[in-house]
Each structure stands twice: as structure tokens, then as C-alpha cells.
Amino acid sequence: MDVTAKNFDSIVNNHDTVLVDFYAAWCGPCKLQGNILTAFEEKYPNKFTIAKLDVDTELSIAQRYGISTVPTLIVFRKGEPVERAVGVQTVDKLEQMLGAAQ
Amino acid sequence: MMDVAVIGGGPAGISAALTLRQRGKSVAVISADPEQSHLAKAEKINNYPGMMGMSGKEMLDVMTKQAEDAGVFFMHGRATSIMSMGESFGIAVGSEFMEAEAVILTLGISMGKPFKGETDFLGRGVSYCATCDGMLYRGKNVAVIGLCADAPEEAEFLKSIGCNVEYFDRNRAKSYEIRGDKTVTTLIADGGEYAVDGVFVLRSGVAPDLLMFGLEIENGAIKVDRNMQTNLPGIFAAGDCTGTPYQLPKAVGEGNIAALAAVKYIDSRGDE
Numbered sequence: 001m002d003v004t005a006k007n008f009d010s011i012v013n014n015h016d017t018v019l020v021d022f023y024a025a026w027c028g029p030c031k032l033q034g035n036i037l038t039a040f041e042e043k044y045p046n047k048f049t050i051a052k053l054d055v056d057t058e059l060s061i062a063q064r065y066g067i068s069t070v071p072t073l074i075v076f077r078k079g080e081p082v083e084r085a086v087g088v089q090t091v092d093k094l095e096q097m098l099g100a101a102q
Numbered sequence: 103m104m105d106v107a108v109i110g111g112g113p114a115g116i117s118a119a120l121t122l123r124q125r126g127k128s129v130a131v132i133s134a135d136p137e138q139s140h141l142a143k144a145e146k147i148n149n150y151p152g153m154m155g156m157s158g159k160e161m162l163d164v165m166t167k168q169a170e171d172a173g174v175f176f177m178h179g180r181a182t183s184i185m186s187m188g189e190s191f192g193i194a195v196g197s198e199f200m201e202a203e204a205v206i207l208t209l210g211i212s213m214g215k216p217f218k219g220e221t222d223f224l225g226r227g228v229s230y231c232a233t234c235d236g237m238l239y240r241g242k243n244v245a246v247i248g249l250c251a252d253a254p255e256e257a258e259f260l261k262s263i264g265c266n267v268e269y270f271d272r273n274r275a276k277s278y279e280i281r282g283d284k285t286v287t288t289l290i291a292d293g294g295e296y297a298v299d300g301v302f303v304l305r306s307g308v309a310p311d312l313l314m315f316g317l318e319i320e321n322g323a324i325k326v327d328r329n330m331q332t333n334l335p336g337i338f339a340a341g342d343c344t345g346t347p348y349q350l351p352k353a354v355g356e357g358n359i360a361a362l363a364a365v366k367y368i369d370s371r372g373d374e
Contacts, residue, residue: 027234028194029183035199039188056237068285068300069225069235086225088183088194090315 003051005058013079015049019098022065022072024056033071033088040094048098073097104130106364107193107202109181109313112139113350114341115208116165117357118364119174125365130202131169132195134180135250135306136162139210140342141350150350161350180252180307182231184314184337191336197233203371204364207314207324207332207339208357209307211348217247219280220303227286227300230308232256235300240264242299245289247278253304260302268296310343321345330360338364 003011003020012018021037023030037050055062055070065074065081075083075097083097106122108115111133122129136142144158153161170176179196184205186192193200220228229235232246236259243266246257257269268289270278275291280301282288289296310324311317318325318333323345330338340356342348 024234024237026197026236027231028197028199029231029234030194031199032183032185032192032194035187035192035201036185043188059237062238066285068227068238069229070238072225088185088315090185091188 001049001051003053003058003061005061008053008058008061009079011049011051012076016078017098018049018051018076019094020074020076021050021052022055022062022067022070022074023052024070025054026056027070029088030071033073036088036091036094040091043091103190103201103203104128104175105202105368106130106204106206106361107132107191107200108206108208109184109193110208110210110307110341110343111136111166111176112141112208112210112341112353113162113165114210114343114353114357114360115206116169116174117354118206118208118340118361119169119357120172121358121361122365123169123172123174125361127365127368128175130175130177130200132177132179132181132193132200134178134252136166137251138306140348147350150354180250181313182234182308186334186336196231203368204336204338205314206330206357206360206364207310207337207343208341208353208360209310209313209324209339209343211342216309217278217280217303219282220278220301223280223282223286223301226284227282227298228280229300229302230304232260232302232304235302236260236263236265239300242266243268243297244300244302245270245291245296245298246302246304248272248304250304250306256302256304268298310339328359329363330356331363336364336367338367 073085105127106129108131141158183194245268279290324339338360340360341353
């Protein structure tokens with residue numbers, strides 16, 4: 001799902017665990033990450049909450065979390081960032097990140 | 103989706119692409135900077151059968167034309183990341199994305215050691231991709247170390263979106279060091295200090311194990327078996343990037359072997 005500054009706080013606070021993909025439209029590796037996330041969601045249908053945030057249009061949220069490169073993935077647990085990964089992540093790494101958070 | 107993506111448009115890559123076309127596979131060759139390839143800079147090559155006393159550039163032009171005529175699709179850009187997406191591989195090329203069932207790495211010789219501090223601050227102020235990360239540095243000071251043909255264009259892009267760019271071309275400094283705390287704060291170029299929030303290091307290519315996570319490297323070269331298969335199924339490598347000798351006939355031969363192995367890999371998956 002796409003998140004914006006308007007619904008970001010409610011999404012991360014109302015779900016136990018949320019993975020946020022900070023991306024940009026001009027970023028090739030971000031597109032790759034997007035496809036990997038889709039493959040991950042197909043592997044685990046409806047099991048995890050995965051959200052995408054466009055750092056270009058939602059710069060305030062990106063700045064809040066000190067995003068300095070894209071893609072950056074952050075796992076939020078009860079609204080707090082608990083784990084961060086910079087650069088494209090594999091399906092294995094995603095499993096690790098989300099398993100570890102739970 | 104392509105059957106095969108070939109990363110690198112030198113002789114190994116072109117040889118692989120020609121064999122793939124001959125076997126009826128669709129192939130895209132991704133190449134950033136052919137003018138910077140070692141072959142393009144060779145003055146004269148006398149040990150390649152059938153092409154006597156030609157310059158490296160002449161040979162590369164002839165080979166490229168042959169591949170284009172054979173229906174090889176050439177994509178200009180720098181591959182920055184390759185990853186498995188399950189049934190296929192995704193490849194980030196500049197700001198674009200492509201998908202292929204198999205990948206042949208024909209990267210050439212690796213592009214030199216990282217600068218001091220470069221790896222430490224990767225993702226924390228050091229970036230290899232201006233289009234990806236540029237907007238995060240709007241209004242900030244960035245250094246661009248331009249070591250490839252596209253670098254000036256990428257520096258202009260950063261300026262156009264509002265970054266304050268300090269540009270270093272090949273000749274401006276010999277040694278660089280990147281320093282900072284949680285993120286980059288300073289670039290030292292030949293002893294001169296520049297206060298920066300980010301450093302974009304733009305080379306022709308990305309190191310093989312950064313390009314493809316989990317790729318096995320041995321003695322600075324991509325490890326392959328006799329079929330040019332790497333440790334990752336569906337990923338093959340050929341030419342200078344698999345190690346010595348750095349010779350044109352060797353690169354062309356390995357490209358052919360890698361292509362045949364990739365065909366076998368794809369066809370065997372089709373039977374499943």
C-alpha cells in the first residue's frame with residue numbers, strides 16, 4: 001500500500017508490525033526492490049503489512065527518519081522504527097527482518 | 103522480460119550475445135561506457151584469429167555492429183543491482199528496471215579500489231546513483247567524483263534539482279578520503295578539505311559482489327566452473343571478470359561457453 005504524510009502515523013501506529021519501503025520514482029534499484037516486495041507478498045499472502053513511501057512527495061517523513069539513500073527499508077513495531085536496511089534487500093533478508101521484529 | 107541480460111558490452115558480452123541469438127534467445131546487452139573498456143583503449147591486437155592488426159576500438163565497433171544486426175538489444179546504462187525475484191532476475195539499470203531469466207556477467211576488470219571511507223559511508227552520504235538519491239540532497243553540498251563518461255551529465259542533473267555540486271573530474275585530484283560521523287561531513291581531495299553532506303562516486307561499473315549479493319569472488323575475480331557458472335544458479339560470468347589471462351580470445355571463448363550454459367539452464371527450466 002502507498003503511505004503519505006497524511007496516513008503514515010495511523011498506519012504505523014495501528015498495525016503491530018509494518019515494513020516501510022522508502023523509494024523514489026527515478027530510482028532503478030527502488031523498482032527492483034518493489035518487485036522483490038511483490039514476490040515476497042506473493043510468498044506470504046496477507047501475512048505482513050508492507051507500505052511504500054515516495055520520498056520525493058513525502059520529504060517530511062523521509063527527513064523525520066533520516067533517509068539519506070533509496071531504497072531504505074524500515075521495520076516499525078508498535079509505531080517505533082526497530083530495524084533499518086539500506087539498499088536493495090533480498091527475499092531472505094526480508095524474511096529475517098520481519099521474523100526478527102515479531 | 104528478456105531470456106538473458108548480459109552485463110557489459112565488451113567482447114565477452116558480445117560473443118555471449120551472438121551465441122544466444124544463434125540459439126533463438128532474446129538478449130539485452132547493458133553497457134555503460136564502451137569507450138572506457140580495455141579493448142577500446144588497445145592500440146593494436148595481433149593475436150585474435152581472423153582480425154589482424156586492428157585497433158581495439160575498430161574491433162569493438164565491428165563486433166557491436168555484428169551483434170546489432172543479429173538482433174541483440176543494446177541498453178545504454180549502468181547496472182547497479184541484480185537480484186533474484188524468485189522465477190527471474192531483476193536488474194536495476196540507472197533509473198530503469200529490467201527482468202531476465204538468466205544473467206551473464208561480462209563486467210571486465212574491476213574498476214579500482216574504493217576510496218578511504220567510501221565503503222564505511224555507503225548509504226550514509228556516499229552514493230553511486232545520482233538519479234536515485236539526488237533529491238535527498240536538494241539544497242545541500244555534494245561532491246561528485248566523476249570517473250565515467252556519464253558523470254558530467256549526472257552532475258548537471260544534481261545541479262538542476264538544487265544540489266550545490268563540487269565536481270571532481272579524473273584530473274582534479276589523485277587521492278580521496280571521505281570522513282564523517284553518523285553521515286558524511288567532509289571530502290578530502292589531495293589534502294584539500296571540502297565540507298559536504300554527500301559524495302557521489304560515479305564509476306563505469308559497480309563491484310561484482312556489490313552488484314549481485316552473494317556472488318562468490320576468489321582472488322579478486324568472479325569464481326566460475328568450466329561452464330562459466332557462478333555459485334548462483336542462473337548467473338554466469340565470462341571474460342576478464344573471471345580472472346586472468348586478460349586476453350581477447352579468452353574473453354570471446356568464455357562468452358560463448360557462458361551463453362551455451364545459459365541456454366541449457368533456461369531450456370531445462372522450461373521442461374519443469
